[in-house]
Amino acid sequence: xxxxxxxxxxxxxxxxxxxxxxxxxxxxxxxxxxxxxxxxxxxxxxxxxxxxxxxxxxxxxxxxxxxxxxxxxxxxxxxxxxxxxxxxxxxxxxxxxxxxxxxxxxxxxxxxxxxxxxxxxxxxxxxxxxxxxxxxxxxxxxxxxxxxxxxxxxxxxxxxxxxxxxxxxxxxxxxxxxxxxxxxxxxxxxxxxxxxxxxxxxxxxxxxxxxxxxxxxxxxxxxxxxxxxxxxxxxxxxxxxxxxxxxxxxxxxxxxxxxxxxxxxxxxxxxxxxxxxxxxxxxxxxxxxxxxxxxxxxxxxxxxxxxxxxxxxxxxx
Amino acid sequence: xxxxxxxxxxxxxxxxxxxxxxxxxxxxxxxxxxxxxxxxxxxxxxxxxxxxxxxxxxxxxxxxxxxxxxxxxxxxxxxxxxxxxxxxxxxxxxxxxxxxxxxxxxxxxxxxxxxxxxxxxxxxxxxxxxxxxxxxxxxxxxxxxxxxxxxxxxxxxxxxxxxxxxxxxxxxxxxxx
Numbered sequence: 001x002x003x004x005x006x007x008x009x010x011x012x013x014x015x016x017x018x019x020x021x022x023x024x025x026x027x028x029x030x031x032x033x034x035x036x037x038x039x040x041x042x043x044x045x046x047x048x049x050x051x052x053x054x055x056x057x058x059x060x061x062x063x064x065x066x067x068x069x070x071x072x073x074x075x076x077x078x079x080x081x082x083x084x085x086x087x088x089x090x091x092x093x094x095x096x097x098x099x100x101x102x103x104x105x106x107x108x109x110x111x112x113x114x115x116x117x118x119x120x121x122x123x124x125x126x127x128x129x130x131x132x133x134x135x136x137x138x139x140x141x142x143x144x145x146x147x148x149x150x151x152x153x154x155x156x157x158x159x160x161x162x163x164x165x166x167x168x169x170x171x172x173x174x175x176x177x178x179x180x181x182x183x184x185x186x187x188x189x190x191x192x193x194x195x196x197x198x199x200x201x202x203x204x205x206x207x208x209x210x211x212x213x214x215x216x217x218x219x220x221x222x223x224x225x226x227x228x229x230x231x232x233x234x235x236x237x238x239x240x241x242x243x244x245x246x247x248x249x250x251x252x253x254x255x256x257x258x259x260x261x262x263x264x265x266x267x268x269x270x271x272x273x274x275x276x277x278x279x280x281x282x283x284x285x286x287x288x289x290x291x292x293x294x295x296x297x298x299x300x301x302x303x304x305x306x307x308x309x310x311x312x313x314x315x316x317x
Numbered sequence: 318x319x320x321x322x323x324x325x326x327x328x329x330x331x332x333x334x335x336x337x338x339x340x341x342x343x344x345x346x347x348x349x350x351x352x353x354x355x356x357x358x359x360x361x362x363x364x365x366x367x368x369x370x371x372x373x374x375x376x377x378x379x380x381x382x383x384x385x386x387x388x389x390x391x392x393x394x395x396x397x398x399x400x401x402x403x404x405x406x407x408x409x410x411x412x413x414x415x416x417x418x419x420x421x422x423x424x425x426x427x428x429x430x431x432x433x434x435x436x437x438x439x440x441x442x443x444x445x446x447x448x449x450x451x452x453x454x455x456x457x458x459x460x461x462x463x464x465x466x467x468x469x470x471x472x473x474x475x476x477x478x479x480x481x482x483x484x485x486x487x488x489x490x491x492x493x494x
Contacts, residue, residue: 155490232483236444236454237415241485243442244411244456251488265488266411273488 001312002039004028004065006090007076008048008057010301011104011131015074015308016044022309028065032077035060039069066093072312076104076131079204081222084111091116091127098124102311104131104304110204113211114219126315131307133205134158135298139282140212141310142294146286148213153285155253158205160278160299161189161196162230162250166264167276170238170247176231188278198229199250203262206252210260220260228263241266247274256285325378327356330388333370333397341373347390354378370397410436410459410466410489412473416482419449427457429476434469436461 001024005012008031019026025041036047036058047057066073073094077087084107091108094101096119103109108116109129120127133139143151157163161183168179180197183189195201203225210220230250241247251265251273267273272293275281280298285291297303330348334340341360348355356376366372379387391398418426427438436459445453461469466489477484 153490155488232415233485234415234452234454236446236452237413237483237485239446240413240442240444240454240456246411248413248485253488253490255490264485266413266485267488 001025001071001315001317002027002041002069003072003074003312004030004037004068004070005074005076006030006062006065007074007078007105008051009076009078011304011308012074012076013048014301014305015076015104016048018302018305018309019044022313024309024312027070028060028068029057030060030062030065031057032062034058035062035065037064037068066090070099071317072100072102072315074102074104074308074312075108076308079106079110081107081111081200084108088112088115092119095119095123095125095127100125100315101127102131102308102315103127103129104308106132106204106208109211110207111221113208113221128311128314129208130311131304133208134280134282134294135296135300136303136306137280137282137294137296137298138307138310139209139294141314142282142284142292143209143212146284146289146292150287151213151284152287153254153256154206154209154213154282155251155273156282157202157249157273157275157280158252158282158298159196159199159202159250160280160297161193162199162202163275163280164188164278165197166230166233166238166248166250169233169235170242173235173239175235176233197231199227199262200229202250202252203227203260206254206260206262210254210258213254214258218258225260225262227261230264233264242269245269249274325354325380326384327376327378328384330375330377330391331399332373332375332391333366333399334373336371343394344373344391344396345375347394347396348375348377348387351387351390352379352383353387366399372399409439410461410469411456411487412459412470413454413456413485414477414482415454415485416452416480417450418443418453418455418482419445421480421482423455426476426480426482430457430459430473433476434459434461434472435465436469 003024003026005016016026016029027039028037029047034056036042037060051057075087075090087105088108091101130140164183165179207220207225246266247269248264249267252262254260281295283293332344359374361372438457439460440458442456
């Protein structure tokens with residue numbers, strides 16, 4: 001397949017680097033201000049080197065990447081809320097050209113799911129977005145395999161930064177600010193960790209899950225989710241939980257009633273959902289097969305890129 | 318929870334007694350005679366029900382089977398049973414509240430939880446490493462009536478909201494249930 005990769009952050013870069021390994025050709029790579037486009041395949045290493053040294057991936061404009069030759073548009077620009085632009089516009093352009101779209105950007109499927117599906121219906125192209133939920137973990141493909149009608153509820157931990165902070169707070173008896181600073185030093189938390197610690201990032205993923213699970217009837221957006229973060233949890237709360245054989249995790253849920261909730265919850269300290277560090281877990285309640293857990297690395301460039309490339313592999317030539 | 322019928326549970330029975338000598342004793346016989354173990358009797362002397370009777374609350378332990386017999390025996394003896402068995406506290410629920418819990422009157426918070434939910438507070442642990450005037454946390458164990466976990470949590474949520482306290486709820490679904 002020929003891939004046009006929009007977004008040259010951790011995920012876009014990793015997709016471009018790994019594509020050849022999966023038998024694909026990258027025909028375009030764009031960041032927010034520049035692009036390199038070649039219908040015969042770009043020189044990925046040279047483009048990334050150019051971005052490192054000169055700050056741009058090539059001499060072309062980002063629009064040239066969107067309008068160039070490709071079978072699959074890989075949308076890996078930063079997630080935006082509300083109208084989900086410019087990501088949504090990229091999805092529209094590709095679908096109107098009857099091209100496939102693989103999303104790593106959560107915005108279009110969390111905030112405008114119905115619009116995306118509508119565009120897809122009118123297109124020869126297909127939209128897949130495994131990478132938007134749980135990085136490398138096969139979450140959406142598990143839903144597809146089990147059939148959304150036979151999954152009654154989903155819950156779990158889908159933000160590694162918040163999970164790392166809660167794990168360290170409980171283990172070290174430290175306060176939130178201390179652990180956040182440590183996480184930033186380690187590169188686990190971003191300079192602006194707002195969306196990770198206020199629950200927004202996890203909520204977007206559970207909203208996407210809700211759309212996939214109940215997509216036939218109702219469209220969910222971030223506004224439909226009840227979201228609480230972990231910023232104001234004192235160390236004393238973690239201590240009291242530990243004392244009682246429990247711990248606190250930022251848990252997201254799509255309940256059997258179709259509610260989306262994200263917030264800190266008490267869970268058994270040694271229970272399945274109390275994954276440690278930056279790990280993620282998703283727990284499905286299935287109608288005929290009991291409970292199913294999927295855990296692993298929920299973020300990271302190469303990890304998320306494998307989910308993107310798995311989606312590319314699912315598409316028809 | 319086991320479905321076994323020989324499991325002893327705690328029940329609360331509310332009775333209305335006529336204000337006559339010997340009535341209380343007469344009401345307790347059917348309980349003792351049918352194998353109920355009395356835990357406490359709250360005789361609200363001075364308080365009258367709308368019908369002019371005296372309300373009595375009896376806590377007892379019995380197996381579910383024997384409890385049914387006790388209620389039947391009470392009714393057979395002509396004693397007015399207003400409420401029976403609906404309050405076997407069977408779901409334990411642990412929550413943590415954080416914030417200025419001492420400044421916002423912890424005992425008021427607790428009594429409001431008791432009064433406005435169908436749950437009782439059975440255990441409390443407080444952690445105030447910065448002193449009680451700063452942010453501290455309390456872990457509460459609540460005994461909620463069967464099937465009332467959600468409504469109890471929703472009431473606790475609004476009390477916490479009103480007092481600007483941070484509530485950490487238990488995950489009541491899944492393997493945390």
